Amino acid sequence: xxxxxxxxxxxxxxxxxxxxxxxxxxxxxxxxxxxxxxxxxxxxxxxxxxxxxxxxxxxxxxxxxxxxxxxxxxxxxxxxxxxxxxxxxxxxxxxxxxxxxxxxxxxxxxxxxxxxxxxxxxxxxxxxxxxxxxxxxxxxxxxxxxxxxxxxxxxxxxxxxxxxxxxxxxxxxxxxxxxxxxxxxxxxxxxxxxxxxxxxxxxxxxxxxxxxxxxxxxxxxxxxxxxxxxxxxxxxxxxxxxxxxxxxxxxxxxxxxxxxxxxxxxxxxxxxxxxxxxxxxxxxxxxxxxxxxxxxxxxxxxxxxxxxxxxxxxxxxxxxxxxxxxxxxxxxxxxxxxxxxxxxxxxxxxxxxxxxxxxxxxxxxxxxxxxxxxxxxxxxxxxxxxxxxxxxxxxxxxxxxxxxxxxxxxxxxxxxxxxxxxxxxxxxxxxxxxxxxxxxxxxxxxxxxxxxxxxxxxxxxxxxxxxxxxxxxxxxxxxxxxxxxxxxxxxxxxxxxxxxxxxxxxxxxxxxxxxxxxxxxxxxxxxxxxxxxxxxxxxxxxxxxxx
Amino acid sequence: xxxxxxxxxxxxxxxxxxxxxxxxxxxxxxxxxxxxxxxxxxxxxxxxxxxxxxxxxxxxxxxxxxxxxxxxxxxxxxxxxxxxxxxxxxxxxxxxxxxxxxxxxxxxxxxxxxxxxxxxxxxxxxxxxxxxxxxxxxxxxxxxxxxxxxxxxxxxxxxxxxxxxxxxxxxxxxxxxxxxxxxxxxxxxxxxxxxxxxxxxxxxxxxxxxxxxxxxxxxxxxxxxxxxxxxxxxxxxxxxxxxxxxxxxxxxxxxxxxxxxxxxxxxxxxxxxxxxxxxxxxxxxxxxxxxxxxxxxxxx
Numbered sequence: 052x053x054x055x056x057x058x059x060x061x062x063x064x065x066x067x068x069x070x071x072x073x074x075x076x077x078x079x080x081x082x083x084x085x086x087x088x089x090x091x092x093x094x095x096x097x098x099x100x101x102x103x104x105x106x107x108x109x110x111x112x113x114x115x116x117x118x119x120x121x122x123x124x125x126x127x128x129x130x131x132x133x134x135x136x137x138x139x140x141x142x143x144x145x146x147x148x149x150x151x152x153x154x155x156x157x158x159x160x161x162x163x164x165x166x167x168x169x170x171x172x173x174x175x176x177x178x179x180x181x182x183x184x185x186x187x188x189x190x191x192x193x194x195x196x197x198x199x200x201x202x203x204x205x206x207x208x209x210x211x212x213x214x215x216x217x218x219x220x221x222x223x224x225x226x227x228x229x230x231x232x233x234x235x236x237x238x239x240x241x242x243x244x245x246x247x248x249x250x251x252x253x254x255x256x257x258x259x260x261x262x263x264x265x266x267x268x269x270x271x272x273x274x275x276x277x278x279x280x281x282x283x284x285x286x287x288x289x290x291x292x293x294x295x296x297x298x299x300x301x302x303x304x305x306x307x308x309x310x311x312x313x314x315x316x317x318x319x320x321x322x323x324x325x326x327x328x329x330x331x332x333x334x335x336x337x338x339x340x341x342x343x344x345x346x347x348x349x350x351x352x353x354x355x356x357x358x359x360x361x362x363x364x365x366x367x368x369x370x371x372x373x374x375x376x377x378x379x380x381x382x383x384x385x386x387x388x389x390x391x392x393x394x395x396x397x398x399x400x401x402x403x404x405x406x407x408x409x410x411x412x413x414x415x416x417x418x419x420x421x422x423x424x425x426x427x428x429x430x431x432x433x434x435x436x437x438x439x440x441x442x443x444x445x446x447x448x449x450x451x452x453x454x455x456x457x458x459x460x461x462x463x464x465x466x467x468x469x470x471x472x473x474x475x476x477x478x479x480x481x482x483x484x485x486x487x488x489x490x491x492x493x494x495x496x497x498x499x500x501x502x503x504x505x506x507x508x509x510x511x512x513x514x515x516x517x518x519x520x521x522x523x524x525x526x527x528x529x530x531x532x533x534x535x536x537x538x539x540x541x542x543x544x545x546x547x548x549x550x551x552x553x554x555x556x557x558x559x560x561x562x563x564x565x566x567x568x569x570x571x572x573x574x575x576x577x578x579x580x581x582x583x584x585x586x587x588x589x590x591x592x593x594x595x596x597x598x
Numbered sequence: 599x600x601x602x603x604x605x606x607x608x609x610x611x612x613x614x615x616x617x618x619x620x621x622x623x624x625x626x627x628x629x630x631x632x633x634x635x636x637x638x639x640x641x642x643x644x645x646x647x648x649x650x651x652x653x654x655x656x657x658x659x660x661x662x663x664x665x666x667x668x669x670x671x672x673x674x675x676x677x678x679x680x681x682x683x684x685x686x687x688x689x690x691x692x693x694x695x696x697x698x699x700x701x702x703x704x705x706x707x708x709x710x711x712x713x714x715x716x717x718x719x720x721x722x723x724x725x726x727x728x729x730x731x732x733x734x735x736x737x738x739x740x741x742x743x744x745x746x747x748x749x750x751x752x753x754x755x756x757x758x759x760x761x762x763x764x765x766x767x768x769x770x771x772x773x774x775x776x777x778x779x780x781x782x783x784x785x786x787x788x789x790x791x792x793x794x795x796x797x798x799x800x801x802x803x804x805x806x807x808x809x810x811x812x813x814x815x816x817x818x819x820x821x822x823x824x825x826x827x828x829x830x831x832x833x834x835x836x837x838x839x840x841x842x843x844x845x846x847x848x849x850x851x852x853x854x855x856x857x858x859x860x861x862x863x864x865x866x867x868x869x870x871x872x873x874x875x876x877x878x879x880x881x882x883x884x885x886x887x888x889x890x891x892x893x894x895x896x897x898x
Binding site: 137159161162166472 | 720722748749817818819820822843846847849850851852875
């Protein structure tokens with residue numbers, strides 16, 4: 052008699068694993084002190100494991116436990132992580148508990164991960180942008196076990212993830228409906244959660260942590276560190292891009308350049324008469340530097356990828372602006388935020404470390420593998436987009452009957468960066484890193500073909516207006532200042548490009564360099580921002596320079 | 599609380615630095631090496647290396663006696679030996695024997711009148727390497743050596759070759775390019791033979807797996823196993839000290855405090871330009887008592 056094929060192997064395997072851990076579980080609940088034993092029972096060698104590893108939120112109790120499992124029982128795991136942030140994330144590989152890694156961002160561990168790759172202690176599957184990694188959780192990186200963090204869990208196992216929901220729903224969904232095991236560390240077990248972010252039906256195991264999950268304030272920028280060059284560039288961007296293209300929706304990449312723009316809206320933007328005319332809608336983590344603009348009536352809505360430590364009371368008091376549940380606390384969602392950033396915003400504007408002669412940019416430098424995070428997604432033109440807005444449509448190429456608009460992707464940099472080294476280079480360091488790390492392709496962050504504008508302290512290059520690579524290169528050289536690349540440009544070329552509107556200098560935009568003063572910022576310090584927020588914003592200790 | 603202990607090499611030694619050194623430690627040096635330490639005169643590299651090392655090991659003892667254990671250790675050049683001692687890799691007496699041999703081998707290798715080191719500020723490593731390539735040759739040996747900060751590179755080799763590189767560096771826009779006053783040549787492949795001899799010496803002593811995270815000079819990597827650590831001890835003098843990379847890794851280890859052992863405060867200063875998150879305790883500035891007070895205070 053022929054063997055009957057089983058179609059429930061995953062379901063059966065899951066049931067067996069949970070049964071095997073039965074003595075450690077009371078329903079869905081485990082004891083804090085049993086965490087290592089639990090992981091040893093529920094994870095098998097070679098498993099695909101997602102460990103949270105979000106940008107801000109870290110399931111630190113579970114990661115510190117995972118690194119203590121018996122390597123003879125749990126080894127050669129394939130880790131799938133948005134963000135490699137903590138030292139123990141890499142210790143897993145040193146100890147042979149994990150072998151392979153697919154990830155998106157590794158900024159906080161970029162030196163060590165680069166070294167471990169060259170020492171063959173870690174095998175990289177690939178580096179992704181966030182949304183791309185989430186997508187693969189449903190196709191070819193379907194997890195066996197996911198390790199996530201929640202603020203509060205009720206007696207049934209419903210999760211409240213609050214401000215820092217981030218990628219938890221996405222990760223849990225990939226496991227819950229494909230017989231993966233969902234293990235949650237909880238800050239607190241409560242009788243009733245403020246709201247249900249993830250239903251108990253999706254959750255297998257809940258374990259109270261010994262301390263709250265680690266949370267980093269990554270999006271707070273102290274206005275005192277904004278330079279006058281950044282203010283000048285911010286003024287040019289507002290006039291020469293936000294106003295010119297009538298930008299209604301935007302994502303700001305993290306940095307002091309964009310913090311300057313946020314603080315210039317209530318002052319410089321007001322002076323230009325732009326309030327109510329531009330950027331009512333934002334996809335953005337709740338950065339404190341946007342508070343003055345919010346309070347001044349510039350902002351209608353902000354959807355966020357994650358939370359920001361210190362902003363909780365302010366957000367709860369502004370539910371008209373932020374995405375706040377009926378319980379009064381915010382909900383963030385990185386997957387949906389990345390989708391919105393791809394299809395629903397007019398513009399991405401951010402900074403980078405290097406731009407090459409063609410306009411490709413990267414933050415990857417030799418000896419460091421920081422990965423990509425969300426930038427390749429935010430900084431790319433979605434050709435699947437169909438709806439038209441004035442800004443998107445303003446980039447439509449003339450004379451093409453089948454033409455359509457394009458997302459504005461703006462890179463804003465000073466011509467010289469840290470250590471007084473040129474940002475504009477003939478070849479990105481990333482080209483070397485490809486070889487160092489054995490990557491299939493050069494780790495470019497944002498490609499030239501997607502980059503529509505570059506802003507430097509010298510001026511703006513409207514790259515979308517160029518019609519050849521030669522012209523694109525000339526436009527970049529014209530604003531590259533006295534870097535070796537910039538010195539290739541000459542007065543005649545510049546005049547020609549200005550005449551055709553491909554390059555604009557500050558004076559062409561009506562921006563006087565002398566106007567770019569600190570006093571133009573709506574807030575000079577975090578203390579000013581606390582005042583703007585009427586005392587609702589509560590900066591974390593490390594940002595407090597006053598008592 | 600996670601701490602890193604930083605161990606400087608030669609350069610900051612000064613008369614009087616051994617004032618607090620326990621008599622037993624001073625006597626141990628003589629017992630093991632036959633050398634009498636002299637706290638007034640640091641012209642001789644053997645005495646200097648032994649003095650710095652015993653001072654650091656005595657301070658390690660004091661810290662451990664007060665209950666502190668390092669999460670990570672990082673030695674700069676000579677400092678790797680006291681770092682290894684702090685990580686329980688090698689005994690105090692054995693360190694002294696090896697360091698004496700190291701210093702003697704280094705002294706005998708090249709005439710310090712002809713060979714030495716220079717420092718260049720304001721150029722990247724790649725830029726310095728390009729300049730070095732223009733000068734380096736069989737009769738004019740010079741190499742890019744220690745990397746203390748992103749644009750702070752030393753060069754090692756024959757002084758005439760070094761001077762030529764410094765000249766080129768000035769023309770290239772270096773903010774500073776000058777010879778260093780070092781007693782012996784160091785951190786160059788010219789010392790490969792010395793390294794091999796030192797390795798043979800080291801091999802005679804019993805070494806144990808490190809009980810702290812160890813940051814290696816020779817490649818700037820974090821090391822967990824004994825073999826690469828032992829290689830660093832014997833061979834670091836033939837390689838650049840990739841200090842800047844070591845500190846990049848240190849910043850990724852979730853450390854709260856960096857304790858700099860004596861002498862000097864160079865390593866704390868370098869760290870402060872790089873990173874504000876890690877608090878710094880240079881023992882040369884605070885003294886051991888205040889240092890322990892701060893460690894206790896910050897633990898809470």
